[in-house]
Amino acid sequence: MTAVRQRWIRMLWIALLQVLLMAALGFAALDAQPAGTVSTAARSGNAATPEQLTQRIATLIGQLGDPNYLVRQAAQSELSRIGPEAFDALTAAENDTDIEISSHAKYLVQQIRAQWIHYGDSPQVRRILDKYELLDDAGRLRALRQLSFLPRDEGLAPLCRLMRFERSPLVSKFSALLVIDQPDAIARSWAARQRTIETNLAQNNGPGAQWLRAYIRFHNDPQAAAADVDKLVDGELTGLVPFANKAQRENALSLESRMVNVLEQNFNRRDRALDILQKLVPLVADDQESVSDFADLLVQHNAWQLVQQLANRAETTFNSDPVLLYTWAHSLLAAGKTAEADKLSDRAFQLSGNKAEDHKDMGIQLSQRGLFDAAEREFRHVIATSPQDTQATIDAQDYLSAMLHDQEHELQAAEVLQKLADAMDKDPTVLQRVKEYGIDNSPDMKRGQMHFYYASDHAAHDKLDDQRRELDEGAKCDPTNADILIGLYDTSAKDPVRRKQAMELIHAADKGFRETIALQPSEPSYYNQDAWLIGNTEGDYELAIQYSQNSIELLKNRPEELPLNEAGFLDTLAHCYAGKGDFENAVKYQARAAELDPHTLQIARALEKFRRHLEKSHTEKPSSP
Numbered sequence: 001m002t003a004v005r006q007r008w009i010r011m012l013w014i015a016l017l018q019v020l021l022m023a024a025l026g027f028a029a030l031d032a033q034p035a036g037t038v039s040t041a042a043r044s045g046n047a048a049t050p051e052q053l054t055q056r057i058a059t060l061i062g063q064l065g066d067p068n069y070l071v072r073q074a075a076q077s078e079l080s081r082i083g084p085e086a087f088d089a090l091t092a093a094e095n096d097t098d099i100e101i102s103s104h105a106k107y108l109v110q111q112i113r114a115q116w117i118h119y120g121d122s123p124q125v126r127r128i129l130d131k132y133e134l135l136d137d138a139g140r141l142r143a144l145r146q147l148s149f150l151p152r153d154e155g156l157a158p159l160c161r162l163m164r165f166e167r168s169p170l171v172s173k174f175s176a177l178l179v180i181d182q183p184d185a186i187a188r189s190w191a192a193r194q195r196t197i198e199t200n201l202a203q204n205n206g207p208g209a210q211w212l213r214a215y216i217r218f219h220n221d222p223q224a225a226a227a228d229v230d231k232l233v234d235g236e237l238t239g240l241v242p243f244a245n246k247a248q249r250e251n252a253l254s255l256e257s258r259m260v261n262v263l264e265q266n267f268n269r270r271d272r273a274l275d276i277l278q279k280l281v282p283l284v285a286d287d288q289e290s291v292s293d294f295a296d297l298l299v300q301h302n303a304w305q306l307v308q309q310l311a312n313r314a315e316t317t318f319n320s321d322p323v324l325l326y327t328w329a330h331s332l333l334a335a336g337k338t339a340e341a342d343k344l345s346d347r348a349f350q351l352s353g354n355k356a357e358d359h360k361d362m363g364i365q366l367s368q369r370g371l372f373d374a375a376e377r378e379f380r381h382v383i384a385t386s387p388q389d390t391q392a393t394i395d396a397q398d399y400l401s402a403m404l405h406d407q408e409h410e411l412q413a414a415e416v417l418q419k420l421a422d423a424m425d426k427d428p429t430v431l432q433r434v435k436e437y438g439i440d441n442s443p444d445m446k447r448g449q450m451h452f453y454y455a456s457d458h459a460a461h462d463k464l465d466d467q468r469r470e471l472d473e474g475a476k477c478d479p480t481n482a483d484i485l486i487g488l489y490d491t492s493a494k495d496p497v498r499r500k501q502a503m504e505l506i507h508a509a510d511k512g513f514r515e516t517i518a519l520q521p522s523e524p525s526y527y528n529q530d531a532w533l534i535g536n537t538e539g540d541y542e543l544a545i546q547y548s549q550n551s552i553e554l555l556k557n558r559p560e561e562l563p564l565n566e567a568g569f570l571d572t573l574a575h576c577y578a579g580k581g582d583f584e585n586a587v588k589y590q591a592r593a594a595e596l597d598p599h600t601l602q603i604a605r606a607l608e609k610f611r612r613h614l615e616k617s618h619t620e621k622p623s624s625p
Contacts, residue, residue: 054203057086064105065098076104080111087165088203118161122154129158137251140171148178149592151585156182156193160200163208170255176208177258180215180266183587183614190219207235211262218267225267233263233272237279249290256280257297261595264301274303281309288324291317295327299370300598307331322351323365326374345374352378356386360396367403370599375403383416388423389433398441401453406601410457417450448478455487467491468498480509482533489537506537517547524554528569535576545580548573567597574610583614 060082063075079086086108093105116132117125128146135143144162147155156179163175179197194216201209210232218225236259243249256276263273277298284294291314298307311318311328318324325348332341352362363378379400386393397420404413424431424443434443451474458467468491474484485506492498513530520526531548534540552569555562574590577583590607597603 053082054089057082057089060086061089061093061096061101061105064093065096065101072100072104076108079108088205116158116162116165118157121158122150124150125154125158132162136247137168137171138247140166140168141174141251141254144171144175144178145592148182149588151588153182153189153193153196157196157200160197160212163212164200164202164204164206166208169207170251172206172208173211174208174255174258176211176215177255177262179212180262181258181591183584183591183611194219215266222268226269229263229267229269229272233269233275237275240276240279240283242283243285246290249285253280253293253297260297260301273301274306277301277303277306278309281306281313284310284314286314286317288317288321292321292324295324296369299327299330302334304331304334308335319347320351322348322362323369323371325351326366326371327369330371330374345377348374349377349381356382356390356392356396360392360399363396364399367399368599372403372407376400379403383419388420389427389430391433391437394420394434394437398446401449405453405456408456408460408601410453410460414450414453414457417446417453421447421450444477445481448474448481448484450474451477452481452484452487455484459487464491475505479505480512480529482509482529482536485509485533486536503538506533506539509533510539522554522557524551524558524565524569527551527554528572531576532572535572535579538579541576541580544576545573548576567593567600567603570596571603571606574606578610578613583610583617586610587614 057079060075060079063071064079066072066075079090090105090109093101094109096102096105116129121129125147128143132140132143140162144159147159147162149155159175159179163172163179166172166175197212197216201212210228214225214228214232217228240252240256243252260273260276263269263276280294284290291310295307295310298304298310307327308331311324311331318328325344329341329344329348332338332344352359359378360382363375363382366372366375366378379396382392382396383400386396388394397416401413401416404410404416420430420434424434424446431443434446438446451470455467455470455474458464458470467487471484471487471491474481475488478484485502488498488502489506492502510530510533513526513533516526517523517530527547528551531544531551534544535548548569552566552573555565555569570589570593574586574588574593577589578586587607587610590603590610593603594607
């Protein structure tokens with residue numbers, strides 16, 4: 001080869017490498033943009049149709065297996081530039097028989113998946129998705145839940161994006177179900193929500209995408225979507241297998257529980273929800289924790305026949321646990337087998353323990369499981385057999401009265417605290433014990449709560465004058481009791497004098513809460529109390545919402561208190577949004593409270609009330625063009 005020709009070839013190679021380098025730099029700059037930020041047509045300046053883009057992507061994927069290295073690299077660079085629009089085709093190409101196509105496709109899919117954050121995501125979304133790729137499935141499910149409860153549908157597009165890019169079918173389906181389980185968009189925003197979902201679905205046909213397509217179809221034509229839902233459930237039933245370990249069990253139960261909720265609440269298909277629960281019965285491990293968790297899920301959905309099936313399968317585990325025995329007894333009672341139910345209840349009672357404290361703790365566990373009759377038996381046993389001046393008795397009276405109030409047995413609730421109030425009046429020892437035990441619940445607070453229960457009973461019987469009298473007495477005992485002040489506000493709508501008096505008390509309590517917050521800014525309960533008061537009366541709703549959000553954030557720093565209080569604090573936030581008239585967010589947060597605490601009836605009743613208001617807003621607000 002002559003020197004001239006060698007120089008000529010070298011010059012060609014240099015020129016070609018310069019062109020490739022410039023192209024690579026251009027592609028890298030484009031690739032630095034988060035997935036989904038700009039469409040391919042917008043990036044290139046060409047108005048390619050979806051069909052043309054699909055064909056171009058198919059051609060480029062084929063070129064990933066070209067014998068020429070430069071052709072393969074150019075195809076990879078362009079597919080990387082196209083980004084999310086090529087994701088579905090690349091995912092399919094991961095299984096191509098051509099190893100070059102398969103390996104390049106896997107690399108590109110991983111590259112697209114790593115771009116979880118969109119340039120237009122809010123700071124809250126960015127915070128939640130920070131280091132998302134490092135989380136295990138359980139951590140990712142927690143992040144998805146946080147996205148689903150962001151206001152104003154901030155989390156909708158990220159949830160759809162994660163549904164599409166997630167490699168884990170479980171996480172993908174969970175993301176889709178969270179989208180479906182959000183409160184229905186009001187008429188003027190449904191079209192926008194549908195567009196967001198469909199844009200992010202693109203050509204994806206994974207399990208999560210199939211659920212979202214069924215959701216859209218159901219919203220527009222419920223009857224036509226029935227077959228889609230049946231097909232999805234049938235596929236889910238086929239895929240359910242025994243859990244390999246505890247982590248898999250917990251993640252799978254989180255998914256199936258969400259799916260059962262969606263089928264019942266969003267698709268009106270309780271029959272298929274029960275099919276899933278029944279399929280899970282033989283898959284639950286026999287250990288106490290697994291059986292207990294699943295039994296609680298069955299109780300939440302009133303699947304009493306399935307409780308009996310679970311009990312027959314895990315009889316040894318049930319016989320060793322009083323809560324499970326009480327659950328089994330309740331299922332028999334629901335089936336009309338009273339004698340058998342009584343025998344099991346007696347066995348459970350004997351297993352509860354020998355001390356008053358044991359029976360009180362058992363009552364608390366049962367009430368948290370929604371087994372109210374059994375809980376009442378345990379609490380009343382403590383009250384009847386333990387001295388009045390013991391903490392076990394006083395606690396049992398507090399818990400029992402609150403539980404009865406939650407069930408709207410107002411007179412019985414008042415009478416439980418009446419016994420305590422009478423004992424405090426007659427016996428100085430009892431009064432002293434209440435002062436010692438009730439650090440945040442003084443004797444006057446207990447009397448105020450008693451009057452509130454009496455007032456609630458009068459309200460149930462439309463005795464307005466008697467209700468007002470009891471509320472007035474309650475306010476004298478405890479002028480900081482938000483429920484009493486809310487009652488005074490609600491009963492003064494047509495009486496300007498009483499409304500003025502009520503507002504004076506509300507302003508005084510509000511001022512007191514704010515002063516306490518200034519002194520103890522890290523204590524979440526005072527933010528929550530003030531937010532509850534204002535959210536249910538009148539005042540600065542935006543500040544009430546902020547206070548409520550502060551209480552929830554502060555509560556997260558106290559993991560030991562989180563399980564007990566998170567649902568109640570979310571209940572407060574929902575009421576603050578309702579006070580503002582934002583029922584979409586009210587439903588969203590109340591639904592989360594109900595999910596965390598499915599057995600508190602006041603939370604469930606509020607959720608239904610907010611849903612009715614939201615449904616009403618659907619018909620009152622016109623659709624946008």
